[in-house]
Amino acid sequence: MLKVEKMRKTFSKIALSAAVAVLFSACGGGPKIVIPSYTAPKEVSKLKKIETKDEFIAKGAYLAIWLDPNVKGAEKTNKKLKDMLIESVKSSITQTNFIALDPLGDDDSVALKMEVLNYSFAQKGKKSSLYLEVSFTLSRGVDEFLVKKYHYRVSRQSTTAIISEDELASKAVAKVVKYFISDISPLKTNQLREFKPLPDKLKYVVDYAKRKNYKGAIKMMEGYKGEKDKNYYYNLAILYEAQASESEDLNLLKKAQANYEKSIELGGGEDKVIMDAKARFDKFYELLNKTKKVQKNNDALLKDRNSMAGSSDDEYE
């Protein structure tokens, strides 16, 4: 009888441990928040070639391109294609203003030329598809220093949806332009950050962060008088990072970095969640620093161009 009771208890313990394990594994870590971020441009080495130094305009180098309004091959395929390409480049590139659009092209400017290499539209029964291939060339004078070709096929399979050729063309244009712009400029994106466990007194911090009230959450954390371990500094770092990402404030980013480092000093270097977040933070830190620096110089260029045009037209900002 005793043996049976012992077995029952052992079984209960095993079942309980299994339930706890399942519960934990199903939870998938601590609470999370999404923070804005930038993608890293792939052709970083070519960016040097886009830099222009003009001490009358800005103290440092600015990044700007002049957009050639003639799109070779566009007229022959779809009359709206040229405008679609130009508008799409403008909209993508001004997303971060990492590269400015210079309205005045001269021999010394960097020019972006586009050419439609292939275009075809087919519709048969349920299926419609549009294929587009475009080349993008960046040049300064006769030096064509970056030539990239991208293609995309938009496919649809439906009898219920109303699908027009122009709509498909616009989708294909958005794709190829995004491919190109992401090669030369950071684009806006998102990252996920996970909180480590917090002491009871700071239990509302996550709630604040979930409401995007990072300032309030930071205030609570900074006022905490209890023991501060690797998790504390890591949580504070992600809050600073979140606020910095929202406001693009470099000072907050520095504070985030300091807290990440403190967390690593206290043993965070052995924690996968902390190190993964730090690795992603480092990339963003470098990108935002660079973007902000360039944006300042680019703003000076745009002011100069506006004053030359004698108007307050800020179309290119």
Add this chain to the structure above:
Amino acid sequence: MRLKNFLNTGIIISSVALLMGGCSSVQEALSSQMEVPTLEKQANRVAVGMMIVRENNIMARKFAISAEAKWPKEVTKELTKTEELQVKKVLLDDPYFSTVNYTEPIQRKELGSSALMNQLGGYGQIAATMLNQTITPLMYRAFYKIIIFYGEDKKNWPNIFAFDRTSSNFEEFEGGKLREPDLGNAQAYDNITEAMISLMPVNLQKDVELAKNDMLEAYGVVLELKSEEAEIETELKTDEARKSGKKQNITLKGIDGIETDYTPLTQEEVDEKKQRLSVLKEEISNAEKIADEKEQIYFELIDKAAIALQSDINLDDKEYIKLAENVNMVANDVQDSATEAYASFGIAAGNIAANNTIQNFPKELKTLALAKAYIPLKLQDKYNQRIKRLVSNTMYILPNMIMGTYYAHKQSVLAEKYADFTDIILEAYNTKLEQESKANSPKEDDIKKQEAEAEKI
């Protein structure tokens, strides 16, 4: 005591089935213990397992998908009573299901119940007859998917219960015309793999695509070898069964569709085949190593893409999110279904071993011949089709179980990767939604309470 043994064995089989395949599999395991222990039932069970594997193949490789595709929801939902009735109606037209009620009483009388039910003695027969479930929950699910993939018109359906011995066709149904799903006004992808690759950061997509092709090629080599192995094993088993039938003086003459002129294998032939089997095992092991390596490369690239994805989640594009949702739903269903297929093969293998059904097959055929007299005239054609199918299918039970288990395992591992990858996108999206809804509608009381708490600290 018998009842205790019965309950214990039943609980063990059900627990294994539950671990392997969940609720439907438990019901399948239990109902398998109520049935007459025939090889035909195991062949049908393997056919259902193969049907699941082949449906998985359709979901993973052959059925187009988009952000607006409705079929991922359809394959994952619970069936309504009307839908179950729809499946039942279809099955009652099948050669086996339309005649089984006429042959079952004679077979039960001649062959008894399963080994497990026999532990119950005389009561086992009664319980088994009462509880026997001709159409199991697994079958409902599997057949409903056929309607989703091939439409309601049976003319377009594949030959579901036919096994095929050629390696290239193990994962494919014989015949049938897949319907083209309506994908709405969203990018159409040939299959979930293409869709999943499109969700990856752009600069990684090409490498992943190449690694995927390498992996599929390596799988192909393994499958060809495994197919040969399975064929030889079948030949040896069939020979064993035929020889056993001869010993028992069971003649198969007079049963339509059965080839009775069988020349048994000589001892020399048996030895030769066994030798080839041992060589094949070595070759399979080497090919598997290569395939595993290719699979590892593919998976590592998916993992790399998953890490890159965490820094670049495109949450503002609704089409991107909806596509991730659909891929996730399908990947989870492929995983669940693969587990159900394992369970099907496992139950069939268990029943074949426990009830000596291969050795008893000649006797089983004889009982079917006896039962022919009870089949109504209008169903005689169906009966003949059933016998022909049975004789041809029993030859391929083993290869199908081996290949089916191999495919189900591969499908499950792959689908798990796809599910994990898309989970990242969906988790981020849900977190963002939660943040936005909280940020846009803060509960004032809560905020005040939190601020007061903050002040205290």
